[in-house]
Amino acid sequence: MKKICFINGSPKTGESCSLYMIDYISNKLGNAYEEKMVINALQLFKNSNQENILKEILSCEAIVVVFPLYIDSLPSSLLEVLEALDICKKSLPTDVHNIPCLYGLVNCGFIEGHQNINALKILENYAKAVSFKWCGGIGLGGGEMIRSTKNQIPLQSKPALPIYHALRSLADGIKELKVINSDKAIVFANHRFPKWFFIFMANRTWVTWAKRNGIKKNRMFAKPYLD
């Protein structure tokens, strides 16, 4: 039975771009996998059954790590899960029959998809360290905007086409357990917006969100810890 596991590296409990991407890719896979697992990295260590879950992940043909960029790399909670998976794998007899294919899908708050490059490199190094097959990954810019404008700017609309192509390339690779196209023009993608427009929209959104908490714009510049 062909199995796939999505590791959701977003520490957010509610909606997130990562979860949206997992749903999207999962739907694109159709019936290619008989069993699909979605593991939340932050929740895993609260689960008393974590050892068995890690073994379940290792028994999958494909592992897809989906996460937001934190300080130019992986969120600590996701890094912890990957390290635990590494330790678990090394404690088990070598399974020569199953070498999982590892894929990455990173999104960042900046508009440029290429700012995810270091996170994908870390995943590639990880694959080498644990003897998984590195099959590549994609890096999407403007992650929160992709999720929050999914109805206004659908993925197949003109401004979102680069994101659509990157996701399609990833989904096609996962479907057939193949290495994805490594062309940087495809794997690093974002909306076709001028940068000034992205900055204008994003900055306005931050002010709106702060206002909902009763925080006026000038208070957002507070310097609470200056001696």
Place this chain on the structure above:
Amino acid sequence: MQATIICDKSSDNVLANFMNTTIHGHLSEIQTISWYDVHKDDIRPCIGCFNCWIKTPGKCIMNDITTIIYKDMINSDLFICTTPLLYGSYSVTIKRVLDHLIPILLPFFTMSHGEVHHKQRYAKRPKMIIVAYNESISDDEKQTFIALARANALNLNINDPEIYFCTNEKDAIETATKIKKYFAKDNTGGLSS
């Protein structure tokens, strides 16, 4: 010179213990250092709530050791971080600390070096020294970490950090000696008499 140092106390292998002991041994006489030997369990992971930007600007809602580290860091001239190297990344413990540092930035974006980055909350920024260690470090891991540390520096609008790699005790002693000399060059009274 005021300095903040964070060390990972979660790893208990031979090199990690030697690294931490050596750094302490070489720098303990310097009175202007705020030391933080952090253990993974001291810090909860960042949950990406962004409250530090839109609810309690400049402050993380989790009040733990990272709150104090953050306060010392922004008032320091030098920030030193020693970390086990994990797949070309910081260790889990050190990453937990760093993930909590986003209130040092503003949520607002601006253009910097041709890319979109966050605006800075504070005008003052420390110089950064990073020491990454592991008994075995591949060239790929090294290159990844250098690129990662430089990206971090760019986002914090800090000049390129000094990065040291240590794979054995000799490297650890040499690195600690170089860092100590850095303090000795300082003429603002960092070293005790």
